[in-house]
Amino acid sequence: MQNFMNMSVKEVIEKNPRIGEILEEYHIGCVPCTVATCLLRDVVTIHNLPGKDEAMLMYRMEKELYPERNVQLREVAEGKEKEEFKFSPPMQELVDEHVHIKQLVAYISEVLELVAQDEDIDRDLLFNVIRFIREYADRYHHAKEEDILFEYTDRSLEIINVIMEDHVTARGHIQAVVDAIDTGNREEIISHLTAYQALLTEHITKEDEILFPWIDRGLTTSQVGEIYRKFSEADAELGSDLPRRNLEFLRTLNEKFASQ
Amino acid sequence: MQGCPGSRMQSFEKRDSGTTEDITGKRPSELRQWPIQMHLVSPQAPYFEKSDVLLAADCVPFALADFHRDHLKGNTLAIACPKLDSGQEIYIEKIRALVDEARINTLTAMIMQVPCCSGLLAIAKQGLERAERKIPLKVVVVSLQGEVLSEQWA
Numbered sequence: 001m002q003n004f005m006n007m008s009v010k011e012v013i014e015k016n017p018r019i020g021e022i023l024e025e026y027h028i029g030c031v032p033c034t035v036a037t038c039l040l041r042d043v044v045t046i047h048n049l050p051g052k053d054e055a056m057l058m059y060r061m062e063k064e065l066y067p068e069r070n071v072q073l074r075e076v077a078e079g080k081e082k083e084e085f086k087f088s089p090p091m092q093e094l095v096d097e098h099v100h101i102k103q104l105v106a107y108i109s110e111v112l113e114l115v116a117q118d119e120d121i122d123r124d125l126l127f128n129v130i131r132f133i134r135e136y137a138d139r140y141h142h143a144k145e146e147d148i149l150f151e152y153t154d155r156s157l158e159i160i161n162v163i164m165e166d167h168v169t170a171r172g173h174i175q176a177v178v179d180a181i182d183t184g185n186r187e188e189i190i191s192h193l194t195a196y197q198a199l200l201t202e203h204i205t206k207e208d209e210i211l212f213p214w215i216d217r218g219l220t221t222s223q224v225g226e227i228y229r230k231f232s233e234a235d236a237e238l239g240s241d242l243p244r245r246n247l248e249f250l251r252t253l254n255e256k257f258a259s260q
Numbered sequence: 261m262q263g264c265p266g267s268r269m270q271s272f273e274k275r276d277s278g279t280t281e282d283i284t285g286k287r288p289s290e291l292r293q294w295p296i297q298m299h300l301v302s303p304q305a306p307y308f309e310k311s312d313v314l315l316a317a318d319c320v321p322f323a324l325a326d327f328h329r330d331h332l333k334g335n336t337l338a339i340a341c342p343k344l345d346s347g348q349e350i351y352i353e354k355i356r357a358l359v360d361e362a363r364i365n366t367l368t369a370m371i372m373q374v375p376c377c378s379g380l381l382a383i384a385k386q387g388l389e390r391a392e393r394k395i396p397l398k399v400v401v402v403s404l405q406g407e408v409l410s411e412q413w414a
Contacts, residue, residue: 228366
């Protein structure tokens with residue numbers, strides 16, 4: 001079993017697709033993940049399943065991988081059940097920012113309908129969307145993850161690489177949208193913004209439900225205080241105007257599309 | 261039995277700790293400062309600067325067998341009793357000063373499970389609200405028999 005635990009989840013699922021189905025039953029959604037290079041060992045740990053569920057998951061995977069073995073279900077001491085989880089203040093700050101980013105990402109569908117239908121592309125609207133993504137989602141939010149939070153993790157972990165790779169891919173899509181706006185290429189605008197929407201939706205779910213709780217559980221009280229201070233300093237350096245103008249744009253989008 | 265849960269008489273059965281660890285060894289104190297009583301501490305004391313502060317109810321260290329090792333270690337300390345202490349307005353101002361002037365990193369309020377002890381958490385929150393800086397506040401609730409019932413960010 002140890003060999004498989006140290007393999008990437010993608011490799012394990014390729015060797016035996018039933019493993020992907022079993023993971024899905026425990027809401028571990030590695031099958032649709034675009035990268036899926038996390039080690040199976042890390043995947044199991046990161047999801048912090050209740051003790052009995054984790055033991056059963058391991059038992060079922062080992063049975064699937066080694067049907068000839070007499071696999072035993074690991075006994076779990078009473079009391080190791082999943083506790084109600086509350087984010088630390090800096091982590092809650094990131095989750096709250098995700099709420100705004102998810103709102104913008106959801107509006108991309110409406111924006112793209114206009115791009116497809118209107119005779120002239122509404123460049124101002126598109127550039128405001130791009131500005132929100134580059135300023136709020138990237139400079140204001142992702143920078144805190146990359147420059148501050150991930151410094152408190154093992155950066156060589158696959159899950160961190162996956163998240164960083166998502167950021168790079170997202171930036172690529174947005175640059176491609178900017179280029180397509182310049183040339184008036186509607187298909188490219190639609191294709192890259194659609195891809196960005198799908199990527200960010202999955203990315204935020206991964207962070208909110210898996211990565212952030214896992215990082216948070218490993219932080220000491222003192223580290224939480226340090227991260228909170230560094231986030232405040234990073235926000236102060238960018239100034240209050242950046243979040244204000246982008247959240248204001250989000251409100252205008254809400255008004256624009258709510259009335260339709 | 262009726263009456264205030266905070267002062268009601270109770271006796272606890274002696275429990276087997278289930279371990280012989282450290283029974284014969286002496287443990288060093290993790291206290292790194294003096295004074296510790298909230299009326300006596302000075303937010304200007306250098307040891308508070310940028311520290312992680314533990315604001316413990318008076319009864320907490322008696323209830324928790326491993327208070328020094330598990331909670332005090334690495335932190336600065338202030339103790340108070342929200343039920344019996346007078347002049348608690350001073351406590352609120354001292355917490356504000358710890359946040360704004362000593363620029364402490366975090367504040368952890370450790371309280372007993374009895375209802376009156378939540379007054380210490382209220383003091384901590386008021387001090388933080390009064391401060392210009394914002395810092396994380398953690399709350400640890402301890403049972404009368406020395407178990408940590410919850411440990412959560414406020």
